[in-house]
Amino acid sequence: MFSGLKEKVGEVLLPGDEFSAPNNDTISLSDPVKPERVVCGPGLRRSGDRVVVCKSGVLRHKHPNTFWIDSQQKRYVPAKGETVIGIVTVKSGDVFKVEFGGSEQASLSYLAFEGATKRNRPNVQVGDLVFAQFMIANKDMEPELVCVDSSGRANGMGVFGAGGLLFTVSLGLVRRLLAPHSDVLADLQQLFPCELVVGMNGRLWVRSSSVQRSLIVANLLQSCDTMTAPQRQQLFRRVAQGAL
Incomplete structure (x- = not known):
């Protein structure tokens, strides 16, 4: 396991931050994953016996040994299978x-x-x-x-795409929407039932019961990027009351 990397999960890291990595302890996302090895995801790269942060953001960890940087990046880099x-x-x-x-x-x-x-x-x-x-x-x-x-x-x-609205959000919000049991998606569907198509490239398509509601959903999702869960829930409730 990377020295000090797991302890930094949830903290903001900057480009140039480094962590030690024993030889043969990491693999790329395209290699076969072995349980005892660590997978370096977006925002992290191997440099000799070090792991270097190459973009700013919050360090995330997925069990058992996957690490990546969660950022507000909007420029999409294609990846096979996405x-x-x-x-x-x-x-x-x-x-x-x-x-x-x-x-x-x-x-x-x-x-x-x-x-x-x-x-x-x-x-x-x-x-x-x-x-x-x-x-x-x-x-x-x-x-x-x-x-x-x-x-x-x-x-x-x-x-x-017939009858819907296309708009863009950050790649970080896309990952939150596609996560299992997404709290953002659950809050949204509870108040504003709609059809939603999520692209890994930061593009979202929505269709609701009316054009006005589709615009409301688009504006709400774009506002979610920088909000905490309580702030988001408060905003959703306030908008829902006004839309009824």
């Missing part, structure tokens, strides 16, 4: 170009949809929203998206 909300920008032959908020656009084949064949092409137009998963995401290759899972099923992915 699901994102993208916007189709170009329709060229057999490939669509999708803007997802990264440094470059991703490609999406027309065959990367459930049931798609050369004769049965999906109805995808420029400007459409797609909920898709990264199949290829590394610094040496163009990012590639698919709208099917490993078994070839859509599993909720594909073109969507």
Whole structure:
């Protein structure tokens, strides 16, 4: 275990902070995970026998041995297997170009949809929203998206967005929303029932019973970034009373 790292969980760390790491004690997220090893997530990197913090934020820990930095970062770096909300920008032959908020656009084949064949092409137009998963995401290759899972099923992915509202939040809030038993999501659904699609790239799509309620939900979620749980619950109750 890293010397002093576990004791810092929950504290704010800054770029350049270092911790000792015995040889062969860490692995990257793409390596097979062994129970006795430590996984360095976003914001932490290995440098020789040291672990260095490379972005500011709060140190988090997940049992048994996963550590990462939780920050208010808004710039998204694609990772294989993550699901994102993208916007189709170009329709060229057999490939669509999708803007997802990264440094470059991703490609999406027309065959990367459930049931798609050369004769049965999906109805995808420029400007459409797609909920898709990264199949290829590394610094040496163009990012590639698919709208099917490993078994070839859509599993909720594909073109969507009719009648809803798209907006952006920090990547930290996205992780809180996608966490099991998310308190933010539970408070929201209790007061404002709505459909919500969450992309790992910081984009959220919401559709409620009216346009006004969709705007209220979007504003509430964007306000949650810097609020404590009591502050958030108080705000939700106050807005709900005014909306009734």
